Amino acid sequence: MPVTDGDLEFRAATETVDLQRVDLADKIFGRPRFxxxxxxxxxxxxxxxxxxxxxxxxxxxxxxxxxxxxxxxxxxxxxxxxxxxxxxxxxxxxxxxxxxxxxxxxxVTTLPEQAELSSWIRAQPTKTTKVRQENANHLHGEGHTTLKATYTKPFVAxxxxxxxxxxxxxxxxxxxxxxxxxxxxxxxxxxxxxxxxxxxxxxxxxxxxxxxxxxxxxxxxxxxxxxxxxxxxxxxxxxxxxxxxxxxxEPFGPAMVSDVEATLDQDGMITDWSSQVWSNGHAGRPGYTIANGFLSEAHLNGVSELPASADLPASASYGAARNAEPGYEIDRIDVTAHHLLSMPIRSSALRSLGAHHNIFAIESFMDELANTAGRDPLTFRLAQLSDPRARAVLTAVAEAADWGQAMPANIGRGIAYARYKNRGAYCAVIADVEAEERVKIKRLTIAVDVGRVISADGVRNQIEGGAIQSSSWTLHEQVRFDRERITSSDWETYPILHFSEVPRVDVHLIGGPDEASLGAGEATQGPVPAAIGNALFDLLGLRLRHLPFTQENIVAAIEGQ
CATH class of the missing domain: 3.30.365.10 (Aldehyde oxidase/xanthine dehydrogenase, molybdopterin binding domain)
Structure with a gap:
């Protein structure tokens, strides 16, 4: 298709102009607009x-x-x-x-025992979906080394x-x-x-x-x-x-559990990958269910338990299974998703749906595999990737953060990568963290390829905001409950990231106007917790597989070693 003068003008504008925010003045000066x-x-x-x-x-x-x-x-x-x-x-x-x-x-509706939530999730009736299955007849049968791990995420508000x-x-x-x-x-x-x-x-x-x-x-x-x-x-x-x-x-982001297993050959390359993920549906918005999708509609009708949330199909990039498929080149693979059919704790869509948990699990496990293979985490990932745009964001973030430099003794460094929905924005994150009385994220360096950029400032806002929100999920956020009710009802019992905890966030945009726009709003949600967890392993030698990284969960990980 020939390039028109309009195309050239559009490209020039998108490469050099940030769109002005028309809403900021009202918000800064407290004028009514909400x-x-x-x-x-x-x-x-x-x-x-x-x-x-x-x-x-x-x-x-x-x-x-x-x-x-x-x-x-x-x-x-x-x-x-x-x-x-x-x-x-x-x-x-x-x-x-x-x-x-x-x-x-x-x-009263009896809620799960919070301490046994993962076991409860596995025990529920489910609808099972094969997300991807290739050459899976002899998984993990002939490899040099096989690793297994389980990762969990709580309900998140x-x-x-x-x-x-x-x-x-x-x-x-x-x-x-x-x-x-x-x-x-x-x-x-x-x-x-x-x-x-x-x-x-x-x-x-x-x-x-x-x-x-x-x-x-x-x-x-x-x-x-x-x-x-x-x-x-x-x-x-x-x-x-x-x-x-x-x-x-409100409906929470669902709690999730993943079992992951992979096999390495003698050269430290992944040959086999299998995983299973369990989750409630991520589509509980009214209209996805026939009746009683609204909270007060259910109360009006005397319904004890709201209908279980629906989940999204492959055509909508899944809900629970979003990004459950690793974005690396692996010969033999088997990925399965289990959609829970009971929902005593109301859940639905939260930013990035299942991708937050699935990428956390995959990218944490990639670091475990790299460590077992004796390979640098960046080199290990690049060896399993041929997509030039995927390689480009990893290379760019490594250069921006000076990956490989000697870090101070009190700072750990971790890396993670994902392509959102396996077809959207490419995003790589390097996290620098310290851990004394509690975990503190010092810096997040992010490289992202969202294709054609309409407003660079808008993209950076989305990437920075998503990274900070995901940092809050990673360090603090979990819905608490007993056998009868939700007990986290205020900012004391449901803490979020404080301003004093917000890390430095450096965003680097790569790619160009010749590529289709891919969206930016949810690209960082999954790589951020994995990069933070990998940084903590680098610092402490402790693998954290259960979100959030609270003192309670860190102590449990130490005791479980």
């Missing part, structure tokens, strides 16, 4: 009285007494769904607190800094909703079904909110606002979740 800032004349405020634990069913509460509280306009108690609508937000909050302390509930919010109004025929949902069209269809409305009579307008990074509570808040608006037509109803609502009731 859904939480929306105000409509006569708008009413709502709060939900949540059950004390999953599976609890509403028995009774002093609703008549609560109706006498200042500002309360309406109380809805249907099935296990209990909500207050009031004139002002504080009035709704006080009435909800009053009812929460007085309400009687029965029943989205951790949006602002809780979810939704606003809706119903005029008796048409429902209008404001939401920060990532999928307004799917949300519209799912709400119409759940509320028995024609889709053409539902409008969902997107308004910016806190980062959701997948499927957080935003869809549920929108549905709750819509449900309450239909119970009180003609008024804008605003619902805002609390921090506890968000950390207890």
């Amino acid at each position: 859904i939480h800032d929306l105000v409509f004349d006569g708008m009413l405020h709502a709060r939900i009285v949540r059950p004390p634990n999953p599976g609890a069913h509403f028995l009774n509460a002093p609703i008549d007494e609560a109706l006498t509280l200042p500002g309360v306009r309406k109380i809805i108690a249907e099935g296990d769904f209990v909500a207050i609508i009031a004139e002002r937000e504080g009035q709704a909050e006080r009435a909800a607190t009053f009812l929460a302390t007085k309400a009687k509930w029965s029943g 989205h951790g949006s800094i602002a809780p979810s919010c939704g606003i809706a109004i119903f005029d008796g025929h048409r429902l209008e909703v404001w939401s920060s949902s990532q999928g307004v069209f799917r949300l519209r269809t799912a709400m119409a079904r759940a509320l028995n409305l024609e889709v053409v009579n539902v409008v969902v307008q997107h308004v910016e909110g806190a980062g959701s990074y997948g499927h957080n509570g935003a869809d549920d808040a929108a549905f709750e606002a819509a449900l309450l608006a239909m119970r009180l037509p003609g008024k804008h109803i605003r619902i805002q979740w609390s921090r506890a609502d968000e950390l207890i009731w």
Whole structure:
């Protein structure tokens, strides 16, 4: 196809111009632009009285007494769904607190034992998928050395800094909703079904909110606002979740377990690879399930356990099996994914889906294999790669970080690489870490090839943000629970990375405008934890296979050596 003047102008622009951020001034100066800032004349405020634990069913509460509280306009108690609508937000909050302390509930869904989560995951009924199988009849039968390892990831919250919010109004025929949902069209269809409305009579307008990074509570808040608006037509109803609502009731990123086995020949090359991964589905957003995909829809219908999340097919680059296939050239390979069919702890899409865990497992295991083969981790990877773009990001990150230099005695260094979805952006990461009382990431050096770049500043923002979020997952984040309820309900019990812990992040963009754009938003999520874990092995001689790298898990790894 001939190159036009327009093509040349586009290339010149994309190579030299960063697109200006039109949103920054409002955010820096605190001007209203988020859904939480929306105000409509006569708008009413709502709060939900949540059950004390999953599976609890509403028995009774002093609703008549609560109706006498200042500002309360309406109380809805249907099935296990209990909500207050009031004139002002504080009035709704006080009435909800009053009812929460007085309400009687029965029943409970038994949650797994957290300390035995990996065993519980393996024991659940599953739907099994062969992700890739080539020359797998005689796996691990003739090699020189065979290694095995197991890697795990806990449930992880989205951790949006602002809780979810939704606003809706119903005029008796048409429902209008404001939401920060990532999928307004799917949300519209799912709400119409759940509320028995024609889709053409539902409008969902997107308004910016806190980062959701997948499927957080935003869809549920929108549905709750819509449900309450239909119970009180003609008024804008605003619902805002609390921090506890968000950390207890949102859908989490699923816990995952992987078994990996590989064989090396006498030259230290990988000849055989087999792996299995177990996970809940990563597609629980309303619309993927036929009914009860919304939290309050399930409560309205008295459902004890939400339907298990669906998972994505190969055509959508999988969910649990995303990046489960190693991106290296290996003759004999067998990769299997097990999708759990029970879901007592609600889970769905979190940034990068299964790729975060799968790349962590693969790239940690690649370092274990390199160590066994007596090879440099970078050289070992390059020996199994012929894709020039994959080799280029590894070479670029090594040059940028001066891989191979002597490091101070208190600093460990690790490397990891992946091509997101096995067809998206190429990303290589080198992590420099220290570990005294706790793990501290000093520097992340990242080389990324996203193809044609429209805005270099935008790509760097995505790569840096993803790396910092993944660092937080790696060092701190895990949902905690007992046999009856989620117990991590605030920033003390669900800590995230502090500003004082944010590492230096150096991003190097390679590639050029002749390549197709590949996307940048989730490329770093998997390589970062693997690079950090590999750096800790370099520093401590300790292999960490279970996220996050907390003091508790490090001590367990020491005791398990």
